[in-house]
Amino acid sequence: MNVAVWVPLLLSLKVALWATGLNLIFGVAVAFGLSRWRSSWRDLVDSLLTLPLVLPPTVIGYYLLVLLGRRGVFGAVLERWGINPVFTWQGAVIASTLVAFPLIQKAARAAFENVDPHLESAARVLGLSELAVFFRVSLPLAARGITAGALLAFARALGEFGATLMFAGNLPGRTQTLSVAIFSAMAAGKDEGATVLVVVASVTCVAVLLIAGRLAPDRSKLRIT
Amino acid sequence: MTLDIAIQRRLADAEHPFELDIRFRTRSRRVVIFGPSGAGKSLTLRAIAGLMTPERGHIAVNDHVLFDTQRGVNLPPQRRKVGYLFQDYALFPHLTVAQNVAFGIRTGVFNPSSRAIPEQASRWLSAFELDTVARSYPSQISGGQKQRVALARALATEPDVLLLDEPFAALDPQLRMRMRKELAALQAKLDLQMLIITHDPADAEALGEQVLEIRDGRIHGDEVAEALAS
Numbered sequence: 001m002n003v004a005v006w007v008p009l010l011l012s013l014k015v016a017l018w019a020t021g022l023n024l025i026f027g028v029a030v031a032f033g034l035s036r037w038r039s040s041w042r043d044l045v046d047s048l049l050t051l052p053l054v055l056p057p058t059v060i061g062y063y064l065l066v067l068l069g070r071r072g073v074f075g076a077v078l079e080r081w082g083i084n085p086v087f088t089w090q091g092a093v094i095a096s097t098l099v100a101f102p103l104i105q106k107a108a109r110a111a112f113e114n115v116d117p118h119l120e121s122a123a124r125v126l127g128l129s130e131l132a133v134f135f136r137v138s139l140p141l142a143a144r145g146i147t148a149g150a151l152l153a154f155a156r157a158l159g160e161f162g163a164t165l166m167f168a169g170n171l172p173g174r175t176q177t178l179s180v181a182i183f184s185a186m187a188a189g190k191d192e193g194a195t196v197l198v199v200v201a202s203v204t205c206v207a208v209l210l211i212a213g214r215l216a217p218d219r220s221k222l223r224i225t
Numbered sequence: 226m227t228l229d230i231a232i233q234r235r236l237a238d239a240e241h242p243f244e245l246d247i248r249f250r251t252r253s254r255r256v257v258i259f260g261p262s263g264a265g266k267s268l269t270l271r272a273i274a275g276l277m278t279p280e281r282g283h284i285a286v287n288d289h290v291l292f293d294t295q296r297g298v299n300l301p302p303q304r305r306k307v308g309y310l311f312q313d314y315a316l317f318p319h320l321t322v323a324q325n326v327a328f329g330i331r332t333g334v335f336n337p338s339s340r341a342i343p344e345q346a347s348r349w350l351s352a353f354e355l356d357t358v359a360r361s362y363p364s365q366i367s368g369g370q371k372q373r374v375a376l377a378r379a380l381a382t383e384p385d386v387l388l389l390d391e392p393f394a395a396l397d398p399q400l401r402m403r404m405r406k407e408l409a410a411l412q413a414k415l416d417l418q419m420l421i422i423t424h425d426p427a428d429a430e431a432l433g434e435q436v437l438e439i440r441d442g443r444i445h446g447d448e449v450a451e452a453l454a455s
Contacts (some may be wrong), residue, residue, distance in 0.1 A: 121276050122315040124302040126329030126382055136328075136336045140319045 008181035019096035019157035023104040031108035053102040061166025092168035096160040100153035107149025111142035151212040232282035245442040257433030265442040266422035275302035308379030308387040316363035323359040329382035349377040389421040405431040
């Protein structure tokens with residue numbers, strides 16, 4: 001395979017891995033907080049956090065430019081520190097992270113809400129701090145659901161197109177991910193190049209799903225009887 | 226050794242107003258609170274363990290004040306030194322029997338490996354005849370074994386008082402008889418302070434040195450407690 005295939009493929013994988021990793025931290029933290037939060041504001045916050053799933057990705061790209069662009073609200077502050085995420089691979093990571101966020105957050109939250117509260121109470125009575133209860137009971141029992149969400153998020157980040165194109169651009173070798181490269185190849189009339197990329201994208205996704213099946217933890221250990 | 230409890234809590238439900246108003250004081254080491262479901266038994270137990278906060282009152286085990294609204298004391302469950310046997314045992318399904326028993330001995334942020342079981346936990350495993358299933362998961366062992374694991378796990382932290390929530394409800398009748406005897410023998414051997422809640426009169430008969438009856442959130446027939454307290 002040639003450079004035209006490898007470079008966008010590796011870039012896509014790098015971006016998707018970063019986006020999944022960031023979501024495993026932020027998505028899981030937000031999910032845990034929301035699953036324990038009793039407030040009438042919860043539904044509103046939940047809706048806002050789900051927006052990236054339903055909004056057109058181009059709208060996300062627009063918001064990102066308005067907020068983080070050179071003249072954006074936060075972008076101006078970042079600029080002072082010499083940071084400008086627009087048209088960088090890190091920008092692609094930000095776009096993918098945001099778009100994939102609801103997938104991991106929702107899966108993790110459902111998983112946390114499914115953890116038997118008696119088990120967490122038992123751990124507290126046995127002397128564990130709240131942090132220890134999280135790492136020794138809540139998180140391991142929610143791990144299966146979180147893993148499922150993370151794989152969906154990874155697949156979604158891998159295929160991200162709209163927000164990435166608007167925010168990170170289409171710079172070959174720098175921000176041209178697999179899906180953006182396919183669009184470029186088609187637009188330039190290089191149908192054969194596009195076909196190769198499409199095959200690579202499809203094979204990659206099937207591989208991810210196969211790995212997902214293998215990674216899933218043993219059910220018997222997690223069954224509550 | 227005394228158990229001194231006076232707690233009140235109104236539960237907000239317009240259709241079924243319920244007021245918990247539990248007062249008793251006892252020196253007995255085997256106390257059974259007996260009553261129908263919905264009478265407030267579990268709430269009382271949860272309040273003692275610190276899993277539910279009453280509006281007013283105080284809770285003291287021996288001279289250890291766990292909760293006192295007048296003095297502004299409300300210890301978190303972690304610092305109450307109580308053992309709690311949940312009705313469904315609440316064994317951690319992702320941990321082996323040995324890890325479950327060792328759970329409260331090491332209170333760090335990560336679960337200890339199933340190969341590095343502390344000496345203390347091994348002793349409890351032997352005492353409860355759980356050596357053969359030490360590496361099994363809770364889903365792989367019998368009901369009686371589950372109860373022993375839950376007991377060993379609670380006792381391994383050396384609690385001042387052991388709270389038991391319907392300890393035999395999850396067992397079949399034959400096993401229930403055997404486990405009652407086992408628990409009574411265990412209590413005598415370790416001189417445990419126990420508080421059992423149950424709706425089964427047979428439990429009260431077999432295990433209660435003192436039986437308190439609970440109805441509609443109140444303790445009735447606690448003359449014995451009054452006599453002992455004075």
